[in-house]
Amino acid sequence: MSDMTSTADAPRSPGRPRSVRADEAIIEATLDLLAEGSTIEALSIEAIAARAGVGKATIYRRWAGKDALLLDALRRLKGVMAQPAGHSVRDDLVLLVGAIGKNVDPRAAKIMPCLAPAVNRSADQFQLYQNIISPRRQLMREVLRRGIDEGVLRADIDVEVTMALLTGPMLIQRVLQWNPDLDEQTLPERVVDAVLEGIQVR
Amino acid sequence: MSDMTSTADAPRSPGRPRSVRADEAIIEATLDLLAEGSTIEALSIEAIAARAGVGKATIYRRWAGKDALLLDALRRLKGVMAQPAGHSVRDDLVLLVGAIGKNVDPRAAKIMPCLAPAVNRSADQFQLYQNIISPRRQLMREVLRRGIDEGVLRADIDVEVTMALLTGPMLIQRVLQWNPDLDEQTLPERVVDAVLEGIQVR
DNA sequence: GCGTTACGAGTCTGACCCGTATCGTATTGC
DNA sequence: GCAATACGATACGGGTCAGACTCGTAACGC
Incomplete structure (x- = not known):
């Protein structure tokens, strides 16, 4: 307060x-x-x-x-952060990605999009926004690092870019309803798997 | 009009x-x-x-x-759409991803975040938003399909999810400044390459 | 020239809101 | 009981804005 x-x-x-x-x-x-x-x-x-x-x-x-x-x-409004179990890197990522934009308070989902303009016009509000999301980013960063240490993830990936890769699709879907045809329910899983495996023929 | x-x-x-x-x-x-x-x-x-x-x-x-x-x-405001060259799937994707949130009119970048709340509160504005972005989505969809046909991309990928994968990171960065430390300049390239190759050890 | 319509500028009414102040009343410590 | 502070309600001056309206003027077809 x-x-x-x-x-x-x-x-x-x-x-x-x-x-x-x-x-x-x-x-x-x-x-x-x-x-x-x-x-x-x-x-x-x-x-x-x-x-x-x-x-x-x-x-x-x-x-x-x-x-x-x-x-x-x-x-x-910010609610509690999801806590990854720590067994499987993939499952932890699915959990974190699924938690994006999901707060304990159901009103949060309606309110979040309103903050987008404010965030870019006031330094204070930008800071508030960063304060809320940076611990969540940190959580995901740790899971990715763990994946690298365990040899599950490649060591040469850019962790920051990877986080954007995992977060972005979920965020635009939840906040902007970017593509109305996408199933939000299964999206976390499909995003994580696609990022893990890549889409290229090999 | x-x-x-x-x-x-x-x-x-x-x-x-x-x-x-x-x-x-x-x-x-x-x-x-x-x-x-x-x-x-x-x-x-x-x-x-x-x-x-x-x-x-x-x-x-x-x-x-x-x-x-x-x-x-x-x-x-919507401006002109980027036109992929059609030579390399990767280069076309980099071009399209780089064009996200970039319009001919420099004012567009400042205005876009303001639309986020409106999009979810009025059906009309939601429709307007979808009308603007759906041709761009179609463009990316075609490039991905071409990649599959040419055998560059795997045939079993979910094209819609892949588009969200490519678009999301760029959009949250340009509209929300999601991670201030990310370099917006090189982001398109890095996003496309990461999605192409995947992050998993193989 | 005449009717018609548009122009920029301005006025007016009725909302709505901010932030402060002032009611009479309620709740605390002493 | 009494000073101090809180409460909900309401009134106030000052502000912005929507829309409709009124000016005198300007641009068109006939």
């Missing part, structure tokens, strides 16, 4: 304490509205307040503005 | 004809404003009119609203 008054280490301030229910309601309302199709900039504090059953002042008491609120709301 | 009064087949209406200069100026102003960082919904008819040096009425006389205008403006 970057912009919220910290409640943990405070020496206990006088007066009525902030309502935790309001905190929750505001964040939830924000995410709900986004998931219902509102774009980031169409989202208004007034709409959030109304949806949360909260006065506008209650929001402004906690956050400096829409950006700060959004930052906190999106942080709630 | 879906929403504009057609000027070609009309039997010549009386009065002063529509100014072609105004047509151009409005479209150009729209694209310029988008390329300068305005998001789709932040874009206002008033701003477009001011930028184009045109009265608001002149815009409303031609288009029903912002959506119709945007549709026409974006159509102007």
Whole structure:
């Protein structure tokens, strides 16, 4: 909670304490509205307040503005990372690729595409985005390195390019619905196998 | 020009004809404003009119609203498709992959990410997007089929998945700047070679 | 020249929103 | 009980914008 008054280490301030229910309601309302199709900039504090059953002042008491609120709301969304089992490199990759764009919160899928423009226009939001995905990239990087060490993968591959190779197809499909005819269910497996084997005759 | 009064087949209406200069100026102003960082919904008819040096009425006389205008403006943007030479399958693929997200109009690169949210929220915009990319997909499909026929590519590959494999990495890099460390210049070549050869030890 | 239509520029009404302030009320520590 | 702070609700001034409208002017066919 970057912009919220910290409640943990405070020496206990006088007066009525902030309502935790309001905190929750505001964040939830924000995410709900986004998931219902509102774009980031169409989202208004007034709409959030109304949806949360909260006065506008209650929001402004906690956050400096829409950006700060959004930052906190999106942080709630990222969910847990998939944890590869570590037995088979192929299976681990299928798991990681399948986890791309899949979060615990079903609203995430609707919200993600909205972030694409923001990411390229604000350095802050770009950093936030990188912070979320870089640990996931690291996870995949480790699996690939392990594959090289175990002799399953060639030692001369470019790990970074390979990650883009595995991630890209899944991301454009989940975020952009790039090709409506592609079956999203079996895609992770087919992507991993194709990258592993190559498409060239040999 | 879906929403504009057609000027070609009309039997010549009386009065002063529509100014072609105004047509151009409005479209150009729209694209310029988008390329300068305005998001789709932040874009206002008033701003477009001011930028184009045109009265608001002149815009409303031609288009029903912002959506119709945007549709026409974006159509102007798609530019020319890359034309594979047809000698080497690998070189053709490198050319096609390198052309992803690269249009003749330099403004296109700035505008593209903005479309990601719109694509998933409106069936119309989704259709527009598909109309733009499907001929390009077809081009790549033909190159892959040719590769299979010539015996350069394996006959058992899934062509659709392979296209996603080639397109995805380039697209997430150009649109999302997915991995800032990846060199966009050499990426097409490296992606194509990796997909061709596979990463597995054999 | 005359009717017709388009032009740029501007006005006007009605939305919607931001961020602040102010109600009366509720909840805390002292 | 009392000061302090919170709450939801609402009002406020200031801003932007959509669309419809009005000017005086310009370009066309007849």
